[in-house]
Amino acid sequence: xxxxxxxxxxxxxxxxxxxxxxxxAVKQAVGMMASSGTPPEKLYELFDELEKACRAFKSMLKEIxxxxx
Numbered sequence: 001x002x003x004x005x006x007x008x009x010x011x012x013x014x015x016x017x018x019x020x021x022x023x024x025a026v027k028q029a030v031g032m033m034a035s036s037g038t039p040p041e042k043l044y045e046l047f048d049e050l051e052k053a054c055r056a057f058k059s060m061l062k063e064i065x066x067x068x069x
Contacts (some may be wrong), residue, residue, distance in 0.1 A: 003029050
């Protein structure tokens, strides 16, 4: 996941549009995950957990930002 974010930024710095950079980054990151040997079902579960964690972090940060105003 972190590699995909970094790769997206890299491809954009090389002149790709955001859409193209995302497509290339995701393709590369999926390749890395596939080569790890982890079953796709397990990866799906992991991303589901990460999605939930991201929502919780965003919610907490939103409250912190509101508290500063």
